[in-house]
Amino acid sequence: MSIDLALTITGIQELQKANAEMMRAISPRGGLGKAIKEGTQQAHRYAQIITHVDTGTWKASHRMDFREADTSARGEVYIDPYSVNPQSNIRAIVYAGDWEQWGGEMAVYERTVNERGERIIRDMIAIIQRAMPT
Numbered sequence: 391m392s393i394d395l396a397l398t399i400t401g402i403q404e405l406q407k408a409n410a411e412m413m414r415a416i417s418p419r420g421g422l423g424k425a426i427k428e429g430t431q432q433a434h435r436y437a438q439i440i441t442h443v444d445t446g447t448w449k450a451s452h453r454m455d456f457r458e459a460d461t462s463a464r465g466e467v468y469i470d471p472y473s474v475n476p477q478s479n480i481r482a483i484v485y486a487g488d489w490e491q492w493g494g495e496m497a498v499y500e501r502t503v504n505e506r507g508e509r510i511i512r513d514m515i516a517i518i519q520r521a522m523p524t
Contacts, residue, residue, distance in 0.1 A: 411523035418463035421521025425514035427456045430465025432513065436506045437467055437498050447475040448489075451482035467499070 415421040434454040441449040451473035456465045473482040489496040 408523045415518060415521035415523070418458045418461065421518045423458045423463040424521070425517040426458075426463045426465045428517055429510045429514045430454050430456050430467060432506065432510045433465075433502050434467045437502045440495075440501055440505075441498050442489075442496060445475055445477050447473060447482050448486050451486065467502075 413420075417423065418426075431454065434452060438449055438452050441452065443449050448469075451470045452467060453470045454465065454467045457463065469483040469486045471481065471483045474480070475482060475485075486498070490499055491497075493500070495501065
């Protein structure tokens with residue numbers, strides 16, 4: 391007994407195109423990278439806003455860095471290790487670290503995560519979603 395079977399696949403080109411668009415959306419050089427960059431900028435901006443000011447050195451020492459490659463993207467916000475307070479001649483990273491450990495309203499990075507983290511993540515997700523194929 392023999393069975394004659396014929397199959398037809400339709401829509402393969404559309405599927406391949408949608409897959410390529412999806413891969414771009416979640417790539418470090420696509421929507422994912424844009425989301426990480428925006429999230430890093432938002433965190434940096436908020437940390438600067440909530441930093442207490444005496445001489446301004448601490449506030450001015452916040453830095454951000456964003457790196458993207460073919461397989462990864464990374465953003466970070468940190469204190470410039472070479473920033474020096476002109477009045478005390480102490481590096482900002484020394485007393486910024488002390489204030490962060492002290493906690494409360496002086497814990498700038500902890501506050502940034504607690505007070506803005508969810509909003510930043512939502513904004514990042516929205517960027518990735520907008521990059522997705524429809």
